[in-house]
Amino acid sequence: MTAAEAGETHPRAGDRSVGALLFAAMCAAYLTTAGGSLATSDAVVTYDVTRQMVEHHTVALSADLVGNDAYRGADGRFYSPFGILQALWNIPFYLAGRVGYSALPAHTINEELATKAAVALGNSVTAALVVWLVWRLAGLTTSNARVALAAALAAGFGTSLWPYSKFGFNVPLSALLVTAVVYFSLGAIRTGRGRAAWLAGTMCGFALLTRHEFAMLACSSVAAIGWYRRRDALRAVSLWALGAVPGFLVWASYNATRYGSPFETGYLKDQTLGMGGSLLGGLWGQMASPGASVFLYAPAMLLASVAVVAIRRREPALASLVGGATLLFALFYAQLDSWAGGRSYGPRYLVPFMPLMCVPLAAWFGDGRRTLRALAVAVCVLSGLVQLPGVLVDFAKVRVEFARAANVTYETRLHAWSTSPLALNLSASVEAVPRVARHMMGGDPKPAVIRGDAGQARDFSQQFAFSLDFWWIYLFYLGVVPAWMSLVMGATLGLAAFGLWVAAWRRATALSPLSAASRARVS
Numbered sequence: 477m478t479a480a481e482a483g484e485t486h487p488r489a490g491d492r493s494v495g496a497l498l499f500a501a502m503c504a505a506y507l508t509t510a511g512g513s514l515a516t517s518d519a520v521v522t523y524d525v526t527r528q529m530v531e532h533h534t535v536a537l538s539a540d541l542v543g544n545d546a547y548r549g550a551d552g553r554f555y556s557p558f559g560i561l562q563a564l565w566n567i568p569f570y571l572a573g574r575v576g577y578s579a580l581p582a583h584t585i586n587e588e589l590a591t592k593a594a595v596a597l598g599n600s601v602t603a604a605l606v607v608w609l610v611w612r613l614a615g616l617t618t619s620n621a622r623v624a625l626a627a628a629l630a631a632g633f634g635t636s637l638w639p640y641s642k643f644g645f646n647v648p649l650s651a652l653l654v655t656a657v658v659y660f661s662l663g664a665i666r667t668g669r670g671r672a673a674w675l676a677g678t679m680c681g682f683a684l685l686t687r688h689e690f691a692m693l694a695c696s697s698v699a700a701i702g703w704y705r706r707r708d709a710l711r712a713v714s715l716w717a718l719g720a721v722p723g724f725l726v727w728a729s730y731n732a733t734r735y736g737s738p739f740e741t742g743y744l745k746d747q748t749l750g751m752g753g754s755l756l757g758g759l760w761g762q763m764a765s766p767g768a769s770v771f772l773y774a775p776a777m778l779l780a781s782v783a784v785v786a787i788r789r790r791e792p793a794l795a796s797l798v799g800g801a802t803l804l805f806a807l808f809y810a811q812l813d814s815w816a817g818g819r820s821y822g823p824r825y826l827v828p829f830m831p832l833m834c835v836p837l838a839a840w841f842g843d844g845r846r847t848l849r850a851l852a853v854a855v856c857v858l859s860g861l862v863q864l865p866g867v868l869v870d871f872a873k874v875r876v877e878f879a880r881a882a883n884v885t886y887e888t889r890l891h892a893w894s895t896s897p898l899a900l901n902l903s904a905s906v907e908a909v910p911r912v913a914r915h916m917m918g919g920d921p922k923p924a925v926i927r928g929d930a931g932q933a934r935d936f937s938q939q940f941a942f943s944l945d946f947w948w949i950y951l952f953y954l955g956v957v958p959a960w961m962s963l964v965m966g967a968t969l970g971l972a973a974f975g976l977w978v979a980a981w982r983r984a985t986a987l988s989p990l991s992a993a994s995r996a997r998v999s
Contacts, residue, residue, distance in 0.1 A: 491615065491621070491987065493983055494611075494621065494625065494980050494983045494984050494987070495608055495611060495612065497976050497977075497979050497980035497983065498607065498608055498611055498625065498628060498976075498977075498980045499604055499605070499607075499608040500976045501973050501974075501976035501977040501980055502603070502604035502607045502608070502632055502973075503600065503601055503604040504969050504970075504972045504973035504976060505604075505632070505633075505969075505970075505973035505977075506600035506601075506603050506604055506638075506641045507597065507600045507969055508946075508966060508969040508970045508973055509638070509641075509642065509867050509946060510596065510597050510599075510600045510641070510642055510946070510947050511596060511642045511643075511870055511945040511946065511947060511950075512593040512596050512597055512947030512950060513592065513593065513596055513870070513937035513940070513945075513947075513950070514592045514595065514596055514644040514937070516643060516644060516645065516819065516872045517541070517542070517543075517819075518558070518644070518645055519596070519643060519644020519645060520541060520644070521537065521541045521542060521556050521557075521558065522556065522558055522562050522563050522566065522644060522646065523563075523566065523570075523591075523592060523595050523644060524537050524538055524541055524556075525537065525556050525558075525560070525563035526563045526564075526566040526567055526570050526595065527570065527591070529563065529564075529567065530567060530570055530571070535555065535556075535560065535563075535730070535733065535734070536549065536551075536553040536554065536555055537553070537554045537555060537556060539554065540554045541554070542554065542556070542557065544557075544746060546742055546743075546745035546746040547742045547746070549734045549735055549736075550734070550735055550736035555734040555735070555742065557741065557742040557743055557746065558646065558687075559646070559684070559685045559686040559687055559688060559727070560685055560726075560730050561646075561649065561682060561685035561686045562646040562649050562686060565598070565602070565649055566595045566598060568598075569594045569595045569597065569598030570591050570594060570595055572594050573587075573590045573591035573592070573593060573594025573595065574587065574590070574591055576590055576594060577590035577591070585954065585956070593947065595644065596642070596643075596644055597947070599640075599641050599642070599643065599644065599645075599648045599649075600641050600642075602641075602648035602649050602652060603632075603637055603638075603640075603641035603648040603651075604632075605648075605652050606631070606632075606637060606648055606651045606652045606655060606831050607628050607629075607631055607632040607637075607831065608628070609652065609655045609656060609659060610627060610628045610631040610632075610655060610831050610832070610834055610835060611624055611625060611627070611628035612659060613655060613658065613659045613662070613832075613835045614627040614628060614834075614835050614837075614838035614839075615838075616662060616666075616794075617787075617791055617794060617835065617836075617838050617839035618838045618839060618841075621984040621985075621987040622981065622984045622985055623838050623841055624838050624984070625980060625981060625984045626837075626838070626841075626852075626853075626856075627834050627835060627837050627838035628834075629856075629977075630776055630834045630837060630856040630859070631830070631831035631834040632831075633860045633863065634774065634775075634776040634834070634856040634857075634859035634860045634863070635774045635776060635777070635827070635830035635831055635833075635834065635859065635863075636773055636774050636821070636822050636823070636824075636827045636830060636863065636866070637651060637827060637830060637831050638860075638863045638866070638867055639821055639822075639863055639866030639867055639871075640821075640824070640827055642867065642870070642945065643821075643872070645820075645824065646686055646687065647824065647827050647828055649686055650683070650686050650687055650690070650827075650828035651827065651828040651829075651830070651831050651832070653679055653682050653683040653686055653690070653828075654683065654690075654693065654801065654828045654829060654832055655831060655832050656675075656679040656682075657676055657679045657680055657683060657693050657697050657801075658697075658794075658797045658798060658801065658832060658835075660672050660673075660675040660676035660679055661673075661676040661696075661697045661700055661701055661797055662793055662794060662797060663675075663676075664676055664701050664705065664712055664716070665700060665701055665704040665705060665793045666793070668705055668708060668712070670711065670712070670715045673701060673712045673713075673715040673716045673719070674715045674716065674718055674719040675719060676697050676701065676716055676719065677697075677715070677716035677717055677718065677719030677720035677721075678719035678720065678722075678723065679719075680693050680694050680697055680716075680719075680720045680723070681719065681720045681721070681722055681723015681724055681726075681727075682723055683723075684720075684723050684724060684727050685723055685726060685727055685730075688727075688741045688743065689805075689808060692804055692805065692808065693801060694720065695804065696796075696797060696800040696801040696804060697716065697797070698713055698716060699800070700793060700796050700797050700800070701713060701716060703796075704792075704793050751811070751812060752811060753811055753812055753813040753815070754811075755807070755810050755811045757810075757815075758809065758810030758811055758812065758815035759806070759807075759810045761810075761815050761816060761890065762806060762809070762810055762815060762816075762823055762826060765816075765890055765891055766890070766891065766892060766893040766896035766898070766899070767816060767822075767889055767890030767891065767892075767896045767897060768815070768816035768817075768820075768822055768823040768824075768890060769822075769823070770822075770823045770826050770830075772822075772862075772898065773821075773822030773823060773862065773866075773898065774822070774830055774859055774862070774863075775855055775858050775859040775862060776830075776834065776837075776855055776856050776859035777830060777833055777859075778855070779837065779851075779852060779855045779856075780833040780834055780836060780837055781833070782840075783836035783837050783839070783840040783841075784798055784799040784802075784833070784836045785799075786836075786840050787836050787839040787840055790839065791836070791839045794835065794836065794839065795836065798832055798833060798835060798836055801829065801832070802826075802829045802832070802833060805825070805826070805829060806826060806829075809825040809826065816890055819872070819875065820897075821866050821871040821897045821901070822866070822897060822898070837852060862898070864905070865898060865901035865902040865904075865905045866897075866898075866901055867945075868901070868904075868905040868908065868909070868944055868945065869901055869904045869905050869908055869943075869944060869945050870937075870940075870941075870945040871897050871900070871901055872937075873937065873938055873940065873941040873945070874897075874900050874901055874904045874941065875897070875900070876938055876941065877904075877941045878895070878900055905944075908942065908943060908944050909944065911942060911943075912943055912944050912949060915952075915953075915959075916949075916952060916959040916962070916963065917959070918959075922952070922953055923939075923942065923953070925939055925940075925953050925954055925955075926939065940953065946966060948962050948963075948965040948966040948969075949962060949966070951965075
C-alpha cells in the first residue's frame with residue numbers, strides 16, 4: 477500500500493524514513509511485550525485452521541473445537557465460524573515456527589508449542605502495521621509531522637490494540653483492514669484516482685474475509701465515495717466494486733465449502749449471539765459498563781469522539797468515514813446479547829475501530845493551541861497507563877483462575893467493577909510483578925513447569941497464570957534460558973524500540989511544520 481496508490485504523494489522523501497522507523501519501533505515494542513501463547517478458544521480454532529491447511533490441505537477443523545453443533549458442516553465435519561483471512565495470514569508465521577523449532581535443542585519444547593508461539597507473535601507485526609497505517613492516514617490531515625506521529629503513538633499504546641496485539645484474536649488484522657478501507661476511500665475522494673477506489677473495494681473484500689459483518693464497511697465506503705465524488709460517482713463506485721467482487725466470491729465459496737450455501741457462515745444457526753437484543757442495554761454496556769466500556773478501557777476514545785465532531789467542517793470526508801463506520805458498527809454490536817464479545821478484555825468488538833478514531837486527533841490538534849495539545853497528551857498518557865494491566869498479564873489465564881475460585885457468571889463480571897477484566901488484571905499484575913522478580917533474582921525457587929506433549933498443548937499456557945505475560949520470561953520458566961539472559965532479551969528489544977522511537981521523533985521534528993505548498997500537494 478503505497479502513498480501513490482492512496483491518491484497522494486509524500487511532501488518530502490524523508491517521510492518514508494519516519495514511517496520505516498515507526499514500523500520498526502512498533503514491531504520491537506510489541507515483540508517486547510508479546511506473550512507468545514494462545515490461551516483463548518477463538519485463537520486456538522484459528523490456529524487449527526492454519527495447521528489443517530498447511531499439514532492436511534483442508535479448512536475443516538481437526539475436531540469439534542468450538543463445541544457448538546451450529547458449526548457442523550454439510551459433510552459432517554466441523555468448521556471454524558470465523559473468516560478465512562486470519563488463518564491464511566498466520567501461515568508464514570506458522571512456517572517460521574516450524575523452522576524455529578528445528579533449530580532448537582532437542583526436547584526444549586514440542587513443535588506445536590513452537591508454531592503456536594510464532595503465530596501469536598505474528599499479531600505483533602500486524603499491530604505494528606496498523607500503527608504505521610494510522611500514521612499514513614494522519615499525515616493526510618495535518619501539516620505537522622510530529623502531530624501525525626503522536627496520533628500513531630496514541631493508537632499504538634493508548635488503545636486496546638496494545639493488549640490485543642498479544643492475543644490470537646483477529647483484532648489487529650481487522651483494525652488494519654478497517655483503517656485501510658478508510659485510507660483508500662479518502663484517497664479516492666480527494667484525488668478521484670480510480671486505483672484508490674479499486675483498492676478501497678479490495679480492502680473491503682479482504683475485510684469480509686476476516687469478519688463476516690465487515691460487509692457493512694461497504695456502506696460507509698461507497699456512500700462517502702459516491703457523495704464526495706458526485707460528478708464521477710458511477711466510475712468511482714464501479715471501480716470500487718471491481719476491487720470488492722473477488723473477496724466476495726472467495727467468501728461465498730468458503731461458505732459453500734463449509735456449510736453448503738454461499739451465504740451461510742454458521743453464525744445464522746448459532747443462538748448464542750442473540751441477534752436482536754436490547755440496543756439500549758448494549759449501548760450502555762459499550763459506553764459505561766465496568767466490563768466493556770470503551771471509554772474506561774481506552775480513555776483516549778472520549779477525546780477522539782469529540783475530535784470527530786470538531787473536524788466535520790475542516791475534514792468532512794474523514795469525519796464521515798471514521799464517524800460513520802464506527803457508529804454503524806457500535807449500533808450493530810450493541811443489539812447483540814453478547815455485545816462485549818464473549819470472554820474478552822474490554823469491548824473487543826470495537827477495538828478494530830479504536831486506532832482509526834485516533835486519526836481525527838491529528839486533524840484537530842494539528843493547528844490547535846498549546847493547552848489543547850497538553851490536554852490531549854495527558855489523556856493519551858492516561859489511556860496508555862490503562863492498557864498496562866492488559867499487557868502485563870494475560871486476561872485469558874486470569875479469567876480461568878478467577879472462575880476456578882469464584883462462582884460468578886460472565887454477565888455479572890461485566891456489571892461489577894470488582895470482577896471486571898480491568899480490575900482482575902490490575903490485581904493479578906500487582907501480585908505478579910514482585911513474584912516474578914523474586915523468581916528471577918533467586919529469592920524464591922521458580923515453580924515447576926510440565927512441558928507436556930502436543931496433546932496437552934492447548935492447556936499448556938494455563939500453567940503460567942502466576943507469571944507476567946512475556947515470552948522471554950516464559951523461556952526462563954521453561955528452563956530454556958537463565959534469568960539473566962531472559963532479562964537481556966527483553967531489555968534489548970525494549971531499548972531498541974525506544975531508540976527507534978526517538979529517531980522517528982527527531983526526524984519528524986525536522987520535517988515540522990511542512991510548508992503550506994507541500995501540504996497542498998498532499999491534499
